[in-house]
Amino acid sequence: MNLFIISEPMQANNHQKDFHHALKVLDEVCIGCTHCMTVCPTQAIRVRDGKAKIIDNRCVDCGECYKACPVRAIIVEQDDLRMINNFPVRVVLLPAVLIGQFPEEITNSQIYSALKEIGFTHIYEVENSVETVLQAYSQFKKENPNKALISSFCPATVRLIQVSFPALVDNILRVKPPIDVSALYYRKKLEQEGISPEDIGLFYVTPCAAKIAAIKSPVGEEESAVNGVINMKFLYNRILQHLKKYDGDPSSSDFEKLPSSRSILWSLTRGESNHAQGRSLAIDGIRNVTEFLERLENDEFKDIDFLELRACDESCAGGILISGNRFLTVERLNKRANEYKINEKSKQITDSAYTTDLSPDCFFGKVKPRPIEKLDEDISKALRKMERKRRLMCFLPGFDCAACGAPNCQTLSEDIVQGRAQVSHCIFMQQVMVEQNKLSTEHAKKITESIWGSERLQKNCNKMGAEDETQMFR
Numbered sequence: 001m002n003l004f005i006i007s008e009p010m011q012a013n014n015h016q017k018d019f020h021h022a023l024k025v026l027d028e029v030c031i032g033c034t035h036c037m038t039v040c041p042t043q044a045i046r047v048r049d050g051k052a053k054i055i056d057n058r059c060v061d062c063g064e065c066y067k068a069c070p071v072r073a074i075i076v077e078q079d080d081l082r083m084i085n086n087f088p089v090r091v092v093l094l095p096a097v098l099i100g101q102f103p104e105e106i107t108n109s110q111i112y113s114a115l116k117e118i119g120f121t122h123i124y125e126v127e128n129s130v131e132t133v134l135q136a137y138s139q140f141k142k143e144n145p146n147k148a149l150i151s152s153f154c155p156a157t158v159r160l161i162q163v164s165f166p167a168l169v170d171n172i173l174r175v176k177p178p179i180d181v182s183a184l185y186y187r188k189k190l191e192q193e194g195i196s197p198e199d200i201g202l203f204y205v206t207p208c209a210a211k212i213a214a215i216k217s218p219v220g221e222e223e224s225a226v227n228g229v230i231n232m233k234f235l236y237n238r239i240l241q242h243l244k245k246y247d248g249d250p251s252s253s254d255f256e257k258l259p260s261s262r263s264i265l266w267s268l269t270r271g272e273s274n275h276a277q278g279r280s281l282a283i284d285g286i287r288n289v290t291e292f293l294e295r296l297e298n299d300e301f302k303d304i305d306f307l308e309l310r311a312c313d314e315s316c317a318g319g320i321l322i323s324g325n326r327f328l329t330v331e332r333l334n335k336r337a338n339e340y341k342i343n344e345k346s347k348q349i350t351d352s353a354y355t356t357d358l359s360p361d362c363f364f365g366k367v368k369p370r371p372i373e374k375l376d377e378d379i380s381k382a383l384r385k386m387e388r389k390r391r392l393m394c395f396l397p398g399f400d401c402a403a404c405g406a407p408n409c410q411t412l413s414e415d416i417v418q419g420r421a422q423v424s425h426c427i428f429m430q431q432v433m434v435e436q437n438k439l440s441t442e443h444a445k446k447i448t449e450s451i452w453g454s455e456r457l458q459k460n461c462n463k464m465g466a467e468d469e470t471q472m473f474r
Contacts (some may be wrong), residue, residue, distance in 0.1 A: 019370070020217035021059050022077050022209040023066060027051045029073035032452060034402050036065035036074060041286050042164055042372065046415070047405040050453025058372050060159035061210040062286045062311045063320035076209045076321065079228040081235070084119055087201030091186055092120040093179060093226065096127050096264045097207050097316045099336070100329040101236050106243065114242040118235075122186070126204070129181035130263035134275055136175040136362035141277055141305075148296065148304040149173040151272050155214035156311035157289055158367065162219070165293045166369030173306075174220060174364050178266060179204055179211070183225035184361050203228045205235050207267075207319030208312065220364035232321045261341035267316035268330055270308065278305030284318070286311045375417065385417040392416055397428045405451040425451060 032050040044058035045065060052065075052073070066074045084090045092115055099108060112123050141149060150171045152158055161168050176184075183202050190200050204226050206212055215224045265271045273280040281304060283292050289309045295301065312318040317333070318326040375389075376382040392413040400408035404425040406415055415421035423429050424439055424447050433439035449456075 019056065020213045021054070021056060022061055022212035022216070023054065023059065023063065024075055024077050025052050025054060026073045026075060029071055031071055031073070032456065033070060034407075035068040035070060037407050038402060039064045039068045040407065041290050042160065043407050043411045045407070046420075047402075047451060049450065050456055057370065058163060060156050060163060060311075061208075061213040062156040062160070063209050064286060066209065066320050076212065076231060078212060078231040078234070079203075081118075081230060081238075083228055084201055084203055087227070088199045089122065089190060089195055089201065090120045091122040091124060091190075091200065091202045092230075093182055093186070093202060093204045094123060094125045095179070095205060095207065095232075095267055095316065096125065096259070096333055096336075097267055097319070097322065097329060098205050098232055098236065099125075100317065100333040101232075101322065101324040102239075102332075104332065104335075110243060111239060114239040117242050118238055120203075122190075124182060124186050125259050126178045126182040127259035127263040127266050129178045129185060130266045131260065132181055132185075132362065133175060133178055136181075137173065138277065140173055140175055140363070147171050148301065148307060150307045150309060152364075153177045153267075153272060153308070154210065154310045154312075154315075155219070156208070156210035156286065157309045158214075158219055159210070160286070160290065160311070161293065162367065162370045163372045164290070165297050166371040167297055168293065169367045169369045171296075172367050174367065176362055176364055178263075179215075180218075180225065181362055187225055201227045203230050205230045205232050207232045207316045207321050209320060210311065218364070220367050232319070233323050236323045258340070261337045264333055264337040264340065268333060269310060269315045271315065273306060273308040276306035276308070279303055280306035280308065282308040282310075284310040284315050285313045375414070389413045389417050392423065395423070395429065396426055399428070401427075403427045422447075 030051045032047050032052060034047060036052050037045040037047060041062060041064060042058045042060055044055045044060075046053050046055065054065075066076065094115075099111060102111060115123055148171055150157070150161065150168065150173060152173050152175060158172060161172060183204070187197070187200055187202060191197055202225060204211070204215060206215075206229050212229045215226045215229050218224045262275065265274075269284045270282040273282040281292075283289055289311060292307075292309070296304075296307075310316070312320075314326040314330055316322075317329040322329065374382070375385040393409065396409040396413060398409050402408070404412050404421065404427065406412040406421065406425075409426075412421055412426060416423060416425075424433060424444070427448065430439060430444045430447065434441055434444055
């Protein structure tokens with residue numbers, strides 16, 4: 001079964017248009033197992049009617065649910081590759097981690113040739129703009145000298161800060177990541193060559209769902225310079241198919257511009273922090289990032305200048321749309337960087353026009369907080385809801401068993417005060433209410449069925465771990 005679906009065009013599925021999500025749940029496949037709900041770092045998933053439901057204003061598109069789903073019911077909504085044919089000039093914006101997926105015997109030239117065969121007219125590696133981004137970092141740091149600046153490279157981290165740590169939004173370094181700067185540069189370059197803007201299509205190959213969401217609804221600006229986003233796993237397989245058509249090496253393809261040795265490692269853990277000014281830390285993995293942000297929000301750190309926070313283990317090499325092993329990818333990219341370093345001579349890495357023309361465009365606007373703990377716009381109502389939430393926790397058992405369809409008792413209490421659930425959703429409270437004649441056993445059963453579905457309480461030998469488990473996947 002494919003792990004992604006194609007949408008043309010994709011639309012935001014929540015009440016706020018600027019918060020698009022790429023992760024979707026296939027109801028016909030979902031078995032309501034709670035794996036996704038329990039790993040979600042922002043408690044964005046509930047189970048209702050036996051199916052996982054994503055709460056849009058909590059989701060940060062980190063992909064933890066995608067990795068945890070045992071039946072592949074969570075998919076990534078992506079653009080159709082065929083949409084590149086809508087443009088006479090078709091530019092693929094290539095991240096280094098795609099190159100790192102391929103065995104060493106497959107050369108860059110072969111990969112470039114396959115991309116041309118697939119239909120792209122121009123190829124540009126996004127890490128080419130890293131030197132310009134570093135200059136923008138220095139400028140922003142000078143203007144904000146007393147903050148622990150947080151990289152904006154990982155869109156899942158930016159959204160995590162918006163929804164879970166709104167007090168830290170002003171710490172986000174408002175410099176566009178290399179993908180956006182490269183897209184701006186290449187579009188301007190083609191326009192200067194006399195190509196009409198309407199004829200230019202820029203397509204980014206993404207290793208994760210968060211970058212799809214970020215391009216469809218960028219934070220701090222109106223729209224992205226990128227026209228479409230291609231699933232890296234999908235394109236990787238297409239490239240392999242083209243390479244298999246040839247008995248020998250495909251014809252070589254010219255490299256318009258190659259990134260510097262240090263730029264190649266930008267998307268890996270420590271790719272940014274190694275070049276940051278002052279004391280810097282690099283943290284990867286959404287759980288580790290969340291824990292560190294909690295400590296930062298509590299003012300436990302006073303002398304940190306820069307934080308590189310990436311939601312995926314090994315950063316982009318561990319993205320959910322990566323085909324290969326993340327550790328082998330890191331090894332290959334390090335080897336590629338070392339080879340480039342040996343071959344590099346005293347050359348000017350960044351074009352002067354590139355830096356001069358794009359410098360003002362390297363920055364984006366203010367990042368708005370989107371706190372999920374905001375119980376009500378009216379402060380007095382929010383305070384009353386908070387008091388009720390705390391009172392509810394006096395009665396809820398605190399087992400965090402997830403049998404109520406929420407990940408833990410805290411989120412159930414919040415759902416209750418927000419009108420999304422009832423106290424009787426807790427199976428332990430159900431028993432108390434039945435004993436006190438406040439709830440009939442029949443009604444209690446109906447409540448459980450409304451969460452897990454009527455069939456869930458029936459005998460089923462096809463479920464995972466049962467006698468006929470293999471039938472489940474047919």
